[in-house]
Amino acid sequence: MSFVLGSKPLALAELRRIALEGPALALTPEARTAVAASARTVETIAASGKPAYGINTGFGRLSQTRIPPHELEQLQKNIVLSHAAGVGAPLGDEIVRLVLALKAASLARGARRGWSMFRR
Numbered sequence: 740m741s742f743v744l745g746s747k748p749l750a751l752a753e754l755r756r757i758a759l760e761g762p763a764l765a766l767t768p769e770a771r772t773a774v775a776a777s778a779r780t781v782e783t784i785a786a787s788g789k790p791a792y793g794i795n796t797g798f799g800r801l802s803q804t805r806i807p808p809h810e811l812e813q814l815q816k817n818i819v820l821s822h823a824a825g826v827g828a829p830l831g832d833e834i835v836r837l838v839l840a841l842k843a844a845s846l847a848r849g850a851r852r853g854w855s856m857f858r859r
Contacts (some may be wrong), residue, residue: 741762741763741764741765742756742757742762742763742764742765742840743764743765743766743767744764744765744766744767744770744840744843744844744847745766745767745769745770745771745773745844745847745848746767746769746770749840749841749844754837754840754841757836757837757840758833758834758836758837758840759833761832761836764840764843766843766847767847770847770848770849772849773847773848773849774846774847774849776849777849781794785808785811790805793818794811795808795811795814797814798818
């Protein structure tokens with residue numbers, strides 16, 4: 740049986756179940772809609788030509804550097820790779836499942852505010 744994300748905040752018992760049992764994860768229809776809406780918002784921002792930090796500009800000191808449209812996909816890959824470092828022993832399967840589930844639950848909420856300046 741799958742565990743559905745997006746309908747409500749996750750309780751500690753649910754997080755424990757995800758970590759220990761590793762159920763398949765699914766999104767509610769509302770969460771899928773929210774994620775799709777967020778993706779459309781980012782696409783709209785990128786297509787607008789207006790500078791938007793981390794979407795079509797560099798990061799940190801390079802925040803004023805505009806990235807050409809044909810390099811935007813690589814920009815997103817590079818930010819993930821730039822943070823792909825670690826030390827010590829690999830995390831256990833339970834912790835990895837929990838971290839990924841928490842990230843999925845966070846993304847399943849979609850962006851509900853903060854992008855209003857780009858909506859027309």
